[in-house]
Amino acid sequence: MKPSPEFSLIQQYFQALTMRRADVIVGVGDDCAVLDNPQDCFTAISIDTLVQGIHFFADVDPYRLGIKALAVNLSDLAAMGAKPAWFTLALTLPEINDDWLKQFSAGLADIANDYQIQLVGGDTTRGPLTITIQVHGHVPKDNLLQRNAAKASDLICVTGCLGDAAAGLQYRLGQLDTTLLTDADIGYLLQRLEMPTPRNQIGEQLVGAAHAAIDISDGLLADLNHILTASNRGAKLDLSALPLSVALQKLPEEVATQLALTGGDDYELCFTATADNVMLIKRQFPGLIQVIGEITDKAGLFFRNAQGEWQGFSEIKAGYDHFS
């Protein structure tokens, strides 16, 4: 099977822009890619599809779309502490638009180079714009980082800031009150929505240091809940500790808190670790790690509000309509 002319086109734009890894024995252009696995590692694999109109707006900048398409996949590798290695791309396009392909490939190549991950194969078909990427990474055999090993009294940490992407989405939908925001704030929120920063460097350092980790794609509460369910534990969260960007801090407190708790698409990491290890990780990544709560032995989710009062999940649920 020869690569389709359409895929050759992407390859033509992409190839010149991207680095070559030594462990790619056969890359794009043959029937299969042939890849050299390190002896001491397992392969971690994840796949994500972005569909126009569902995961991104039709008019989104194709350069940014190229970045996001790979970023959301890199984020899954980060959550497992996997080192990025290779990816494949399946692209469904309504038409061959050279300019669009050129910009999309440039975004894809830029983030691929930043994370040292190489495109090793792909396919193109005609249809509604859809981007599917499968990533492959390496994890050390002796130390897997998963969702299911949170321990009582672990501190719960998140990377970066939360809620920005959801605020950017609300802005695009005309649902965000921008009275107090500057153009720079709005530009920042859109950048966070359209070009998330996967936390692979941090994720790799969590291997052996954190007990459980996940990336925040569906919102902190939903994703933390995956850790709690898989680990059969509960949590106490300090709402005043949620890391909020300068832009989010300008919004009404309830709005910002809701965005930070339930907004998806941030692609930050949530992890649990002992207090000692959290201190070490914080030292490695100054300003990027925030402690937001603690794992409890008993199941259930409790919140400490700004007044210092503890509330059960159901007591504040009414205030946050996206919880369900």
Ligand SMILES: [Mg+2]
């Ligand atoms: Mg994930």
